[in-house]
Amino acid sequence: MPARLKRLKRSSDLNGSGLFRGFAVFALVIGGLAGCSGRNIHSDLTENPDVMVRGWTLQTHPDPQMSDHGLDYSNPVLVENTLIFGSRTVGLIALYPTINQQRWVLPIPGGVISELTIDRGAVFFGAGDGFLYSVNAENGRVNWRYEIRNPIISKPAVSGGRVFVTTSDDTIYAFDAGTGKWLWHYRRRTAPTATILGASSPLVDGNEVLAGLSDGFLVALSVADGQLKWERKLHQGTKFTDVDARPVLDEAVLYIPSYDGALYALKRQGGEVIWRFDAGGSKSVEVDGPRLYFPSSDGVIYALKKENAKILWKFELDHGTPTRLVVTDKYVIVGSSFQYLYVIDKNTGKGLYRLNIGYGSGFAGSPAYDPSKQRVYFLSSGGNLYSFSLKTPGKTPAKITALSE
Numbered sequence: 001m002p003a004r005l006k007r008l009k010r011s012s013d014l015n016g017s018g019l020f021r022g023f024a025v026f027a028l029v030i031g032g033l034a035g036c037s038g039r040n041i042h043s044d045l046t047e048n049p050d051v052m053v054r055g056w057t058l059q060t061h062p063d064p065q066m067s068d069h070g071l072d073y074s075n076p077v078l079v080e081n082t083l084i085f086g087s088r089t090v091g092l093i094a095l096y097p098t099i100n101q102q103r104w105v106l107p108i109p110g111g112v113i114s115e116l117t118i119d120r121g122a123v124f125f126g127a128g129d130g131f132l133y134s135v136n137a138e139n140g141r142v143n144w145r146y147e148i149r150n151p152i153i154s155k156p157a158v159s160g161g162r163v164f165v166t167t168s169d170d171t172i173y174a175f176d177a178g179t180g181k182w183l184w185h186y187r188r189r190t191a192p193t194a195t196i197l198g199a200s201s202p203l204v205d206g207n208e209v210l211a212g213l214s215d216g217f218l219v220a221l222s223v224a225d226g227q228l229k230w231e232r233k234l235h236q237g238t239k240f241t242d243v244d245a246r247p248v249l250d251e252a253v254l255y256i257p258s259y260d261g262a263l264y265a266l267k268r269q270g271g272e273v274i275w276r277f278d279a280g281g282s283k284s285v286e287v288d289g290p291r292l293y294f295p296s297s298d299g300v301i302y303a304l305k306k307e308n309a310k311i312l313w314k315f316e317l318d319h320g321t322p323t324r325l326v327v328t329d330k331y332v333i334v335g336s337s338f339q340y341l342y343v344i345d346k347n348t349g350k351g352l353y354r355l356n357i358g359y360g361s362g363f364a365g366s367p368a369y370d371p372s373k374q375r376v377y378f379l380s381s382g383g384n385l386y387s388f389s390l391k392t393p394g395k396t397p398a399k400i401t402a403l404s405e
Helices: 064-068
Strands: 052-059 077-079 082-086 091-096 101-107 117-119 122-126 131-136 142-147 157-159 162-166 171-176 182-187 203-205 208-212 217-222 228-233 248-250 253-257 263-267 273-277 286-288 291-295 300-305 311-316 331-335 340-345 351-356 368-370 375-379 384-390
Touching: 077 117, 077 368, 082 375, 117 157, 131 162, 157 203, 162 208, 171 208, 203 248, 300 331
Parallel strands: none
Antiparallel strands: 052 384, 077 082, 082 091, 091 101, 117 122, 122 131, 131 142, 157 162, 162 171, 171 182, 203 208, 208 217, 217 228, 248 253, 253 263, 263 273, 286 291, 291 300, 300 311, 331 340, 340 351, 368 375, 375 384
16 A cells, blocks of 8 residues: 655645655756756746746655755656656655645655656556556556666556566566566667666557667667667767657658757658758657647757748747647747746747746656646656646636645
8 A cells, every 4th residue: 555645745835844754865967957057048038927827836855955956857647637746755646736635655765767657547657766667546556566677767658558668778678568577678789888868768650669779779679579670870969879759650750859969750661761950859849730849959949840840930948958848729838957947939939938946956857738727737857846827818827726734
């Protein structure tokens, strides 16, 4: 039975009382969090209530000074009326986000170190204790766990009753999603010595599993046995060779960037290059009709024509690297690894909103978006969970009640 913490509190209420003591903390290096002071390109942007309203903030670290060291890399996910997220200091936490009440907590030594995937009522993720977990989303009980030892830092992919993950040593694993039984693994032997933090979440399409690797290649493996079917070298940069983004498939075209190279459009069968766009990245593109929205590793958000990568607009962050994007009918919402969260006009690229969460802090994991309630949730790298309500024209944003004491 998962342990229950007495109560999750507002950041202003948590003062080192020992609520979260006793859990191991591991250092996590997030690119762009450290370094010199950021620029202030968008000093004219404010927390514009006509665009988005900030609701509650939940702090999971007992020591506020810990919250600026880039510890959390997980993502919040929504399952019906429940918000689930991973913490490096606690483990797995489930909340009722509209009434801001804890549902359950699963303590895990070393915490959660990958992004979460939900499938058929189970939460899949990699943890700091070296295990891949499947957890019941309803009650927080562990369905199964498998010891891999090497950090699982990719978001698991679930398809056809199987779960696929990529580890930090460029090994792609396949397991039975229901039982956790090992099925196969593919190990790359040519991994470079210096890589950025992260790993490509596999994409399953038909009888192939596709994933990027830190040696700069995109590989296609057999779903049945993990045998290599084809590969395509993508890295053309000068520093890091990593291909850490999840491939995105749209109309028989794959879109995937290398971190220090370029964004590629590839033919799904065989990986032939259709076009390349000279900006790297570690986050997936968002496809929206004839457009692509791309968060690049040089701190620029691009809107591109899908057919030929023509730039429609670009928006430069003040500092740091971007998270994965939330694309709504009006906005592009993105967090920076350093200090700010932004809302951008989807059609024009004009900045509409900026939230300063503190010097040296920022975001690393992907946000969650609830289109039915127009709410957005971000987990900062410092372990603070933020809730926001988007403004609908002509309506007052839905109120998000503060956490009860």
